[in-house]
Amino acid sequence: MKPPSRPYHHGNLRQELLRAAEAALEARGVQDLSLRELSRELGVSHASPQRHFATKQDLIDALAIMGFERLSSVVGKAAEARGQDFKARLTKAANAYVGFALKHPALFALMFEAKRRPGMRPELRTALMAAFSHVPKILQEGQEAGKIVAGDPHSLALTLGAALHGLVAMSIEGKIRGTSLKAVVPKTVQHVLTGLNTNKT
Amino acid sequence: MKPPSRPYHHGNLRQELLRAAEAALEARGVQDLSLRELSRELGVSHASPQRHFATKQDLIDALAIMGFERLSSVVGKAAEARGQDFKARLTKAANAYVGFALKHPALFALMFEAKRRPGMRPELRTALMAAFSHVPKILQEGQEAGKIVAGDPHSLALTLGAALHGLVAMSIEGKIRGTSLKAVVPKTVQHVLTGLNTNKT
DNA sequence: ACACTATTGTTGACAATGACAACATGCTGT
DNA sequence: ACAGCATGTTGTCATTGTCAACAATAGTGT
Known part of the structure; x- marks a missing residue:
């Protein structure tokens, strides 16, 4: 079975979400800030941000x-x-x-x-x-x-x-x-x- | 057949949308501003704002x-x-x-x-x-x-x-x-x- | 008066979203 | 070793903005 690209526990997801969110904010503005898009960028599921925010x-x-x-x-x-x-x-x-x-x-x-x-x-x-x-x-x-x-x-x-x-x-x-x-x-x-x-x- | 509550052509929809949008903006903020919600308030279909904006x-x-x-x-x-x-x-x-x-x-x-x-x-x-x-x-x-x-x-x-x-x-x-x-x-x-x-x- | 066009409505569909519930994995403390 | 907690997951739902195609009617030109 193919090993996962990342351990099940990200380990630093909260900080990574904040970093990615800031970059997205400056690039596209707050109105296009999307939790799902951030999750895709970080390679986690769409519901994982909810564990931190x-x-x-x-x-x-x-x-x-x-x-x-x-x-x-x-x-x-x-x-x-x-x-x-x-x-x-x-x-x-x-x-x-x-x-x-x-x-x-x-x-x-x-x-x-x-x-x-x-x-x-x-x-x-x-x-x-x-x-x-x-x-x-x-x-x-x-x-x-x-x-x-x-x-x-x-x-x-x-x-x-x-x-x-x-x-x-x-x-x-x-x-x-x-x-x-x-x-x-x-x-x-x-x-x-x-x-x-x-x-x- | 039941007469429509309003003629098919609203007549002043653009101005009414702006008025309703301003009220919604002050009440709920820009992030909760919703075209569909405004349409419901004004009694028109969800796609009618698109004829004006x-x-x-x-x-x-x-x-x-x-x-x-x-x-x-x-x-x-x-x-x-x-x-x-x-x-x-x-x-x-x-x-x-x-x-x-x-x-x-x-x-x-x-x-x-x-x-x-x-x-x-x-x-x-x-x-x-x-x-x-x-x-x-x-x-x-x-x-x-x-x-x-x-x-x-x-x-x-x-x-x-x-x-x-x-x-x-x-x-x-x-x-x-x-x-x-x-x-x-x-x-x-x-x-x-x-x-x-x-x-x- | 009528035909045609433009304006401005409509219904329906689609893809995307945020939030929620239930389940899965693994870390920690006893 | 095991229970509990933290933090992942999948799946679902309601709502949204946008688009396409159709419908009603107002306005215009002849």
């Missing part, structure tokens, strides 16, 4: 959590560049955020789609909040250096974070109004820091 | 275009409040933008999802650009009054528009960090206008 939505949620964890790691590394002034680190963190989004556009969109639904998993909220904890710290350091206006650093960070996120959401294929997003990011950081008014009121 | 995706694209047209109308009305200074009009336009998004969260998300796909329909791009044409005009008036820094009003508007859009995308059920988005919007407009730096550099 109770529903298709559970797999999608797991992708979102994974995404926020990655984003947090990427932004955290960029934000901790020692020996640079806070503005340089701020711009680096901003570039890291936008860079992640440009590199994983479908995953990025899915991450924020996942947080909109009722019954959001607590791990998702934890991962999201971790991802957004870096910029407030940098602004707080700027306040301590007398360079940033007074106020709750989280509230100030929200303005900048929202502007960056908005840039990503409003861009098309990495460009906004014909300009590469990567070129727009430092300018946006500058605009938000100095303000659009001609004076300080 | 070649594919399900065409219906979704039509929803996005409709959304941008509505958004443009809402923001345009708010932006044209005569007799008020530019900052008040700016805040009104910002409130209108965020208000629309809070009132139609699923449609709003779908609008920006639609623009991300390759082969975006030209009407979608036209409607999107119309929606984003109002804030640059207000900033230009602010520049003429000497209140806004020099520069391309579209580029400056991008920073503010991105911040607003980012707020929406990052909010959860109309709140951000426990605060109602409507309360955050004027603060964000203020932050972007005056800047986060303690001085003008």
Whole structure:
């Protein structure tokens, strides 16, 4: 009898499903994400994903959590560049955020789609909040250096974070109004820091 | 023989499909949007939508275009409040933008999802650009009054528009960090206008 | 007034999907 | 060695989107 191409127990199917799902997501979008197609790619039966994810939505949620964890790691590394002034680190963190989004556009969109639904998993909220904890710290350091206006650093960070996120959401294929997003990011950081008014009121 | 409950030709099926689709979208999300379900609700056969929308995706694209047209109308009305200074009009336009998004969260998300796909329909791009044409005009008036820094009003508007859009995308059920988005919007407009730096550099 | 065409309905079929149930294999703990 | 659990399997069902062929009627041209 022909030996099976793989032992009966895959051994790492959950991780492989997540990896294959991310690739399929970026290639074809969430609307064409198919559990059966993923199973065929991995050489398992159509019902085996159900042993790791109770529903298709559970797999999608797991992708979102994974995404926020990655984003947090990427932004955290960029934000901790020692020996640079806070503005340089701020711009680096901003570039890291936008860079992640440009590199994983479908995953990025899915991450924020996942947080909109009722019954959001607590791990998702934890991962999201971790991802957004870096910029407030940098602004707080700027306040301590007398360079940033007074106020709750989280509230100030929200303005900048929202502007960056908005840039990503409003861009098309990495460009906004014909300009590469990567070129727009430092300018946006500058605009938000100095303000659009001609004076300080 | 029993008279049919409706003439053979519906007469307004396309508009009714869009209306029903929008309601279903807000109620259940895009992933549970079903052509057959919409057909049942409207009392027509399962294949009749195909006479108006070649594919399900065409219906979704039509929803996005409709959304941008509505958004443009809402923001345009708010932006044209005569007799008020530019900052008040700016805040009104910002409130209108965020208000629309809070009132139609699923449609709003779908609008920006639609623009991300390759082969975006030209009407979608036209409607999107119309929606984003109002804030640059207000900033230009602010520049003429000497209140806004020099520069391309579209580029400056991008920073503010991105911040607003980012707020929406990052909010959860109309709140951000426990605060109602409507309360955050004027603060964000203020932050972007005056800047986060303690001085003008 | 009528014939023809186009529009927009219909029924039926097919392939694909997600989810579920029942069964199969093998790993782990006692 | 065996029971229990984890994680595979096959098979089934209901639903979906899409397509083809046909049906009804609205609109148009003569």
